[in-house]
Amino acid sequence: MLDDKTIKILYDIVIKEIHQVPYLIEKFSLSRRQFAYIIEKINAEFANDDEEKLKIENDVISTPLGFLDARRKYFKSYLHQDSMIITGQNRQDLLLFLLCQGKDYNPLDDAMEIIESSRSTTLSELNILKDRLSRRSIFIRYNRDRGYYIVGDEQEIRYLVIEKILHHVHSANGVDIISFFFKKRSTEDHGEIERFIQQLLEKYDLQIFGDRLRELTVGFSILLPRLLKFENFLLDDRVIDQSSSSYKFTRELCSSYGIYQYNNINYVYYWVKGLSSTSDLSNKESKVIVPLLTSFLRSFEAVSGVRVSTDSPLYMTLYHHFQSSYYRVMFKFPIVNPLLEMIQDDYFGLYNIVALSTNLSSGTYFKQISKDELAFLTIHLLVSFTELQKNSSVYRRCLIICPHGVGTSAFIQKELSKLFKGIDFYLPGQLEEDDLSKIDFIVSTVLDETIEKYDKPYIVVDPYMIYKRSKDLEKNIGQLIQPKSWDGINIEDILSIVRSHVSLNQFLDIQQSLIKYQIQSDEMNKEMEELPLLSQLITPNLVTLQIQASDWESAVYQTALPLITYGKVTESYVNEMIQTVKDLGPYVVITKSVALPHARPEAGAKELAISVGVLQSPVNFGNRENDPVKYVFGLSALDSHTHLEAMSELVELLEEDKFYHLLDSAGTAEEIVDYIKEYEQRRVL
Structure with a gap:
């Protein structure tokens, strides 16, 4: 019988067609000897003769067609049968689902049945699960009257169950642990709950799709016994709109399954709100969501130089995101972003700008936002900023x-x-x-x-x-x-x-x-033009040291003056910089002692550039948290995205004490530009 890791490697080879040995070795933290041994185990389990065996040649796994076809059928068969491959982690999750249902009596026999294991294996898995849960202040107890049961903060227990459901919903490892659980044991008929929820969504014209719909139907089915019994927590009800379709949906869903406790109804309502969204900006919740979005967009503009108008498609996209994200964050519902690592690695510039923008935004929501939420927000911005160019001849x-x-x-x-x-x-x-x-x-x-x-x-x-x-x-x-x-x-x-x-x-x-x-056409085979780096936008002639400024207006004007002199912007652009601060307030002060004034491109931006001004004496902009300002960076941006890579560099530099020391001590502008170039080299390495 194959172990957990071997099954996952086999799945990657057969279903995902990953045949590069170095990648698989790195992904599963193996040595070459260990990986070769795993290939031998797979061959011993499945290959009938040498022609069907997996072979490693020049760091590539050779996969005979007969082997691939047979193994694909092997994995796909688990979509249609009552048994499945159960890994150690899966066994523990099955036990968690069982215990979290809150049944009156859970004997060891039930636990053995749910994971299809012996008494000793079941006890071992229970002990492992017990240790894991204790780290979150959730505890497994046992007595003769109740058997095994779980205790702890009720919201934390529910959070953990939904988090595990999301993990399996997003997983593509070829095993459907959730379907397996419902086939083995469930308080209610999950299929009936799923159909009823879909009917209610249509009745009240609510949109919940894909994994979010599955989260709701699966989570409601598993947590239903707890929703009927436990209510030892309080939820703020000030944002509940009882006239909304979401609330009517929730009331009918809960009453149909006997849930009448006020807090549990509110809990399901907030859960539904975290999974759905509406386009109505006039409802009660908009009074909460619009200020959050406004705060973020103001901070995002301050950091990136990108202004999002309220009548743009992007504004509505972000509103929908904040609308559901607010309920997830404020009422403690988990979110899993399968693209988090990729966004952090491959789009770290925009991700860092988004992260800094949320840090600068006001409100409890922004202090509790997770990295997964940040990555989703980055995705929305990234998709909106990127023009998808399609070849006129599609094959x-x-x-x-x-x-x-x-x-x-x-x-x-x-x-x-x-x-x-x-x-x-x-x-x-x-x-x-x-x-x-x-x-x-x-x-x-x-x-x-x-x-x-x-x-x-x-x-x-x-x-x-x-x-x-x-x-x-x-x-x-x-x-x-x-x-x-x-x-x-x-x-x-x-x-x-x-x-x-x-x-x-x-x-x-x-x-x-x-x-x-x-x-691919010749035109489309050209490499994508790389976004300019910070050192390409900040040139020595745009750096001014030891500026004597009497107030913030003078500081902005003197910093931006080289942009006018060297044809990067018109004078009206700089006037617009100053007027924007007067109209919208000192939001351009993005961190301690640093201001980033800018204006709309149509105000007179001619070339992409950033000027730098170091003041002899700091001046106040009117920002209580970050005044006084000593360092001013004047941005001339031509569109919503070309300058973002450079801005992400600047955001990173502003977190380095060495950079501020250099700005204070530099005798020439070249020293600052050279430091930025050296930083870019370190950044690549």
């Missing part, structure tokens, strides 16, 4: 199946469109039913029945590894859409001739090169 059409949410789906669509210019990528809601038949292949983040109903070639991918594994994706997608002919030339004939003259690896490389050439 293939791809359907993206991703139940992880609208923002995540749009982000994946953007990334894939960027990587494969000759392919048109669609989300399910973007196509009419008739058009679905014209789809050539599918890219999915999960392996489930949805893929089967389309009867199209498919690949399964990790959403957060799309960018890092672009070469593997090119290979896998290329194999799915290999052309029959091209410009009158039969590609298969060419490849059949080539095959007899080269090695297998050379043949695969040539095949992939032909496919890549066929699906």
